[in-house]
Amino acid sequence: MRKICSAGRDRDCITRRDLLRGGALGLGAASLPGLVSDAEAAGTRAPGVAPEQGAGYDPAPLADHHQHLFSPALAALLSPAPPAAPARPFTAADLIPLLDAAGVRRAVVLSTAYIFSQPKKKVENDDERVKADNDWTAEQVARFPERLIGFCSINPLKDYALQELARCAENPHLRRGLKLHFGNSLVDYHDERHVRQLRRVFRAANEHRMAIVVHMRTSSEAKVAYGREEAHIFLNQILPAAPDVPVQIAHLAGDGGFSDPLIDQTAAVFAEAIARDDPRTRRLWFDVATVTTSEAPQPEKAARIVSRMRTLGVRRILFGSDAATETWTPRKGWETFRKLPLSDAEFRIIAMNVPPYMRRDRRARLRHPPG
């Protein structure tokens, strides 16, 4: 089976960008429309492997904290020009068997509605399209209320962002959280208007008691500045606007892959703040979606990922696998993550970590910093 990576820097394997060339670029580096094979989508598990045989997966993570679905409208938007095959939608009913195959009970479905407002897509009436896509996500997760929770998504820089956020806050299937993708939305930490607007959005999410999942890496394609300095701007100017809700930094502060030393240096800013018990870090979590996608991770890179997770604290690390493809599934995500040189005890902690937004009791969702 061909290996895939989520970001263009891992030269030892085929990138997800290569797989969909063009079609998925709107997602930023970390996701693409579900290209789950017919066999997987129709069956209940990854080909040839029964979950009960998966001793190596014990304990399976309680939840996948970084998942996506793709509506028919989004698949159409992301489809390459004919004669290339169009991208296929990926529904909640497609995702559930993949979770089953991994032994993962629950997942957080992060809406991908923000793609309709990606600047370079120039979609007309994008506000209406974003609404419709958030609503589609809500309808999908509502079909599996015991398994899936949904997060609203917006391009935070749009003038309708706060309005859409308020609308999501009223929807029981979207109100637990907000997903932001700074790369896709072309956020620039050095643009004061952007920072001011992000503060407004963080403050509003905090007021609605919505958790925030943020892909904080800026667009590498557009070469928007990113690194330690920008992490300090995030920590000092943006994060304090949401002091009461969990904030989950996606992909360990990168965009999938961890080969670029810049990502580790950026994540180090948070580790340093955590080490000095900076109160702004109390509700910070980090997901590991597509940080490693290799069956045989390069030892130096694997050691860097492990050491960074330890300095952030393994109790703050959440398993996430990101959008499924033909060759990339939640099971594969956990399988490759298990190749990292962590101890069994550490794997167990990460598998069992559950952030407050996953808890069923609303009051419990507002307590319990990761500590």
Ligand SMILES: [Zn+2]
């Ligand atoms: Zn993602």
